[in-house]
Amino acid sequence: MTGQAAVRRAPGSRLLGVVMLGIGAFLLLPLLNLVLWAFAGRWFYPSLLPQAWSLQWFRYVFSQGHLTHAIVLSLTFAPIVTLVACFVCLPAAYAFGRFDFFARRSLMIGILATNAFPRFGLYIGLATILYGLNLVDTALGVVIVQLLGTLVPMTWIAAAAFGGVPRELEQAARDAGAGPMRTFARITLPVAAPGVLVAVILAFLAAFDEAQGTFLVGMPRYQTMPIMMYSIVAGYPEPAAAVFSMVLATPSFILLLLVRRYIIGGSIAAGFSLL
Amino acid sequence: MTGQAAVRRAPGSRLLGVVMLGIGAFLLLPLLNLVLWAFAGRWFYPSLLPQAWSLQWFRYVFSQGHLTHAIVLSLTFAPIVTLVACFVCLPAAYAFGRFDFFARRSLMIGILATNAFPRFGLYIGLATILYGLNLVDTALGVVIVQLLGTLVPMTWIAAAAFGGVPRELEQAARDAGAGPMRTFARITLPVAAPGVLVAVILAFLAAFDEAQGTFLVGMPRYQTMPIMMYSIVAGYPEPAAAVFSMVLATPSFILLLLVRRYIIGGSIAAGFSLL
Amino acid sequence: MDLVKVYPGAQKPAAQISMEVEDGSLVTLLGPSGCGKSTTLRMVAGFAEPTRGRILVDGRDITHLRPEHRPTAMVFQNYALWPHMDVWHNLTFGLEVRRKNPKAIRSAVEAMLAMVGLTGLEHRYPAQLSGGEQQRVALARALLLEPEVLLLDEPLSNLDAHMRVRVRDEVRSIQQRLKITTLFVTHDQEEATAIADKVAVMNQGGLIQFGTPFDIYWNPRHLFVADFVGRMNLLPGAMTAQGVVLGGVTLPPGGVVERPVEGIVGFRPEEVELCPDGAPGTQARVTQLSMRGGVSELTLEGEFGRLRAAVPSNRVPLAGTAARFVLRRVRLYDAATHVLRVDRALQGEAGADPSRAGGPPPRPGERSVGA
Amino acid sequence: MDLVKVYPGAQKPAAQISMEVEDGSLVTLLGPSGCGKSTTLRMVAGFAEPTRGRILVDGRDITHLRPEHRPTAMVFQNYALWPHMDVWHNLTFGLEVRRKNPKAIRSAVEAMLAMVGLTGLEHRYPAQLSGGEQQRVALARALLLEPEVLLLDEPLSNLDAHMRVRVRDEVRSIQQRLKITTLFVTHDQEEATAIADKVAVMNQGGLIQFGTPFDIYWNPRHLFVADFVGRMNLLPGAMTAQGVVLGGVTLPPGGVVERPVEGIVGFRPEEVELCPDGAPGTQARVTQLSMRGGVSELTLEGEFGRLRAAVPSNRVPLAGTAARFVLRRVRLYDAATHVLRVDRALQGEAGADPSRAGGPPPRPGERSVGA
Numbered sequence A, B: 001m002t003g004q005a006a007v008r009r010a011p012g013s014r015l016l017g018v019v020m021l022g023i024g025a026f027l028l029l030p031l032l033n034l035v036l037w038a039f040a041g042r043w044f045y046p047s048l049l050p051q052a053w054s055l056q057w058f059r060y061v062f063s064q065g066h067l068t069h070a071i072v073l074s075l076t077f078a079p080i081v082t083l084v085a086c087f088v089c090l091p092a093a094y095a096f097g098r099f100d101f102f103a104r105r106s107l108m109i110g111i112l113a114t115n116a117f118p119r120f121g122l123y124i125g126l127a128t129i130l131y132g133l134n135l136v137d138t139a140l141g142v143v144i145v146q147l148l149g150t151l152v153p154m155t156w157i158a159a160a161a162f163g164g165v166p167r168e169l170e171q172a173a174r175d176a177g178a179g180p181m182r183t184f185a186r187i188t189l190p191v192a193a194p195g196v197l198v199a200v201i202l203a204f205l206a207a208f209d210e211a212q213g214t215f216l217v218g219m220p221r222y223q224t225m226p227i228m229m230y231s232i233v234a235g236y237p238e239p240a241a242a243v244f245s246m247v248l249a250t251p252s253f254i255l256l257l258l259v260r261r262y263i264i265g266g267s268i269a270a271g272f273s274l275l
Numbered sequence C, D: 001m002d003l004v005k006v007y008p009g010a011q012k013p014a015a016q017i018s019m020e021v022e023d024g025s026l027v028t029l030l031g032p033s034g035c036g037k038s039t040t041l042r043m044v045a046g047f048a049e050p051t052r053g054r055i056l057v058d059g060r061d062i063t064h065l066r067p068e069h070r071p072t073a074m075v076f077q078n079y080a081l082w083p084h085m086d087v088w089h090n091l092t093f094g095l096e097v098r099r100k101n102p103k104a105i106r107s108a109v110e111a112m113l114a115m116v117g118l119t120g121l122e123h124r125y126p127a128q129l130s131g132g133e134q135q136r137v138a139l140a141r142a143l144l145l146e147p148e149v150l151l152l153d154e155p156l157s158n159l160d161a162h163m164r165v166r167v168r169d170e171v172r173s174i175q176q177r178l179k180i181t182t183l184f185v186t187h188d189q190e191e192a193t194a195i196a197d198k199v200a201v202m203n204q205g206g207l208i209q210f211g212t213p214f215d216i217y218w219n220p221r222h223l224f225v226a227d228f229v230g231r232m233n234l235l236p237g238a239m240t241a242q243g244v245v246l247g248g249v250t251l252p253p254g255g256v257v258e259r260p261v262e263g264i265v266g267f268r269p270e271e272v273e274l275c276p277d278g279a280p281g282t283q284a285r286v287t288q289l290s291m292r293g294g295v296s297e298l299t300l301e302g303e304f305g306r307l308r309a310a311v312p313s314n315r316v317p318l319a320g321t322a323a324r325f326v327l328r329r330v331r332l333y334d335a336a337t338h339v340l341r342v343d344r345a346l347q348g349e350a351g352a353d354p355s356r357a358g359g360p361p362p363r364p365g366e367r368s369v370g371a
Helices: A012-040 A056-063 A067-097 A103-118 A120-131 A139-163 A167-175 A180-209 A211-218 A225-235 A238-265 A269-274 B013-039 B056-063 B065-098 B104-116 B119-132 B139-163 B165-173 B178-210 B212-218 B224-237 B238-265 B271-272 C038-045 C085-098 C102-115 C132-144 C159-178 C189-195 C212-218 C223-228 D037-045 D087-097 D101-115 D131-145 D160-176 D191-193 D213-218 D223-228
Strands: A040-042 B040-042 C002-006 C017-021 C027-032 C072-075 C149-153 C181-186 C198-203 C204-212 C233-239 C245-247 C249-251 C261-265 C270-273 C282-292 C297-303 C305-312 C322-327 C329-333 C338-347 D026-030 D074-075 D148-152 D181-186 D199-205 D206-211 D233-240 D245-246 D249-251 D260-267 D272-274 D282-292 D297-300 D304-310 D322-328 D328-335 D340-345
Touching: A012 A040, A012 A238, A012 B065, A012 B104, A012 B139, A012 B178, A056 A067, A056 A238, A056 B238, A056 D160, A067 A103, A067 A180, A067 B013, A103 A139, A103 B013, A120 A139, A120 A211, A120 B013, A120 B224, A139 A180, A139 A211, A139 A269, A139 B013, A167 A180, A167 C072, A180 A225, A211 A225, A211 B224, A211 C189, A225 B119, A225 B212, A238 D037, A238 D223, A269 D297, B013 B040, B013 B056, B013 B238, B040 C261, B056 B065, B056 B238, B056 D181, B065 B104, B065 B139, B065 B178, B065 B224, B065 B238, B065 D074, B104 B139, B104 D026, B119 B212, B139 B212, B165 B178, B165 D074, B178 B224, B178 C085, B212 B224, B224 C002, B238 D181, C027 C038, C027 C159, C038 C072, C038 C149, C038 C181, C038 D148, C072 C132, C072 C245, C085 C102, C085 C132, C102 C132, C132 C159, C149 D260, C159 C189, C159 D191, C159 D282, C181 C189, C189 C212, C189 C329, C189 D160, C198 C212, C198 C223, C204 C212, C204 C223, C212 D282, C223 C233, C223 C261, C223 C329, C223 D304, C223 D322, C233 C305, C233 C329, C249 D037, C261 C338, C270 C305, C282 D160, C282 D191, C282 D272, C322 D282, C338 D282, D026 D037, D026 D160, D026 D191, D037 D181, D074 D131, D087 D101, D087 D131, D131 D148, D131 D160, D160 D191, D181 D191, D206 D213, D223 D233, D223 D260, D233 D304, D233 D328, D233 D340, D249 D322, D260 D340, D272 D304
Parallel strands: C027 C181, C027 C198, C072 C149, C149 C181, D026 D181, D026 D199, D074 D148, D148 D181
Antiparallel strands: C002 C017, C198 C204, C233 C245, C233 C261, C245 C249, C261 C329, C270 C322, C282 C297, C282 C322, C297 C305, C329 C338, D199 D206, D233 D245, D233 D260, D245 D249, D260 D328, D272 D322, D282 D297, D282 D322, D297 D304, D328 D340
């Protein structure tokens, strides 16, 4: 009854280890593959690694006018959309996080639903409206359609950030003699800053990666990087696609690295506690 | 100093009301537009509402072999992928939620990163591997590529559900004389059930809506509904696209309605507290 | 003179209170959770609005002032220190808002740091402080505002039992030194009576009794106060000319009332006196002992029911032995209205030495209300 | 006879304890948070593994048994009621696991429900119960397992102050009725001494003192115990032949020790005795009063420093007046090791009546350890 009866060993821990390794490989191998292709000089079957390394495919991609134009477009639209989203959504997020008003819950759930919902339908509905307004194939139309994807991070996560500032912190500032504006500037905003930053960055990434809506509204003039991906797969050699994927992933990678500690700190989690 | 100095009025509440209304309209109008188009019999500019209502476009869509085939394909793949995800991910989720092991955090952040990352790059990397394995344009390849999108809900949310079961509940069961298996079956699983259900449903929706990976791996044989959306926009009349969008949205709508109270209950939020 | 009045409406679960607080005194608002004591405090601070009534400080009506214009300062239950500022900036914020000159700020903050014993921790952030230190920063921050009324909202509830007593004494000592009018909200009756000049006992949004700790403890005028503050034996029974009737048994010391009254009989454990051997008294069995420092508490059982008695820890009988006791004072509360009807000190026939017990001065009949 | 021994290793912040618990007695593990008391309990229950040492119950080594095979039952701090089962199924689960017959289960559970006063709540879910009710369900669930050792992990800490005292008495009464060996973890010293047969005071993973509540309170053998349990005046000072020296002042009652000893002088507020008018004693000023039910505490200040004295609430001098006092008993702790060196009862020269104070029996010198 004593002896080898291990008390604290996880049941089936060896099997679990295998599953974990599998999941890890499933995530890592495609990325690794991508990197290998991007930096490969020569790579022939059945070798596991390229026979020669080179940056030739990077030079190739950046020499294609189509592709560099898409990169410039993406890097222009995403910041603009993020900025617009800040102006529109941050006040709303503060209201969501701080006040209780008519239809608050419905609105928040509505915003969340657009994220879980198949967005293509929503985009089609939006596109026909933009068509009626003669905004299809215009920069404004692209901004509007990309704005849709930034709604969730900008309202939910920023609302969580504002809502996560304990009311007592603001009350203590009022108590100390500060008016509402000074209280917001000196207390609420600084305390909420990490969460708001996460929201802004996720909004940027949402705009940057948006493909379906931009495809409906921006084609053929505004072919951003995610849209270009479709044609690159068909019309360019494989290493070029790998390089282009890596370029597409670079901003996400850098920004996620920047906000990693806030995400881990749980500033996103609070959003759900608002409902 | 007293009198009209309102103490508890939200600053700029009227402006905020306008912003809120704007956001609401931004979400609602495209949907409304979609519904109007789907049920429109005749609708000519500049009328705000159709001149006649009809179900003709529904009949039209369901009479097109291409489209019904896509519906059948989607409704076949999504359940299969969900089932596979259950078998692979739920044990992993339990381990994430309950035990502390080597690289646990890195793995969880890795999984989350795939969601915030532009997935197209990942899909290209995965597709080239599947190409090497001769799995492109096969059902197995489609299942594998759709599995990628189910990882986040199935591990994060289910891990949160398991992790949210207080250890003491399990310990109390052990204390009462139940072994580990009985404790899991009678205590852990029932208590975690709502969160696990949410995870499964979100995994189903992720598989159901997956377009980019399936596009790379499944074309031309496996054109699921989300992929068909691209061709329907170009090749079919507008009301058909609206109807097809609505059909695509139906499962999401029903399932989200089902799990609404659990989402509101916050079973997703717990996931972030695990890190 | 401070005059604080709050009469909020009844539609919300809020407080209905009307009381005057003396200048420089410490008043505790005591009651179970949800009794409206915190709401009352928040109304004084300006974070909640009374539906009716007025709040006056020094005769000035502050009912409709914004919080930042009120002469109050609050210490929050969770301290509410600003996490992105170090201790120094937490303390100077309020003074900077008031545009004090930097030199005056510097010296005031340094003096305050010395007073609360935090010198040297100026550059720590709140997260780097212990609970007790955070508590003192919060107190210092409030005191630096030189409020006319200091408001403390369960300031000790996040400290462990041991720390709580220490900080409590510190708060009291600072309050007395600065002679600052203070409202102190707590749900802990021991804390409330230990620290206060006066205690306001609240329940279900209403003020039940307002008086000195001594008064609240020995002369509870309502069953709720008797039950909530300290330990009180409360048993259904009656008072008759022959004595107190509990469980059908008449307890000897007679001459309590002329006409019999029924209700709930209440007496403190300290008001139960064990008789020396041979002296008359009600027979009982000692069933349980509980050491509480210098005083121990025993459970006595008999036909009369079950009651608790307090005895000095050096005179504790063994559990299971027999004992005799008399009551030194009894109160009777109306079973329906819960209001005090009779309060009588009893002359112990047992010939026990009245000066011996740790209990209160018997007050012969002076408080009898009814009957 | 129950024998419980735990000697965990030192690399983790865990407990180092070696003690025997008598059959049928209630032992409280008392200490500040993080002292290892909960870890000790979890080791007995089987949820944590000791790195060394053994745990014996009735002579049987259970150190390596899985939790489900141990003769222990635990009441968790947060109750750990299964939220998806109603009260009835929470209570029957353990019995069903043990394959008792349904009839026996039914009657056992019904009897238990009656005992803890929950009859009629069988079909409520935990979320529909008050904190006190949940607590009783948790206790009932543990008791139904008929454990040889009942483990309670801060079972009262989630109740409000008032409820805590009530449930505490209930737990003690049930424990005594069933004569069930119980380990009770708490950080509240009042709770620990009130409920226990014996108290184990722990700090930083070690057992500091193990004894009866009386022993722990009056004879703390370590500075930590003196400070943590009850209120103790602790002042740096010395004992000399002339008397106790505090702050340079020699307090009169002489003949304490032959050779002077320095260290930290400790005495309880109850061991400070106010002298009647005219009687000799050390002069002091009363600076603060604190009502604590039947006993009040005052702060005395003078050249000797600052100390607290306990007096019956009916003999409280006014704040600001002068008073004289003598010490009835003093202890001296080593300033470096914190261990008790001297413990002396003092014959009050003041001629005060030793039987009067609520304090302990003076124990003339019997406990003197050093010097």
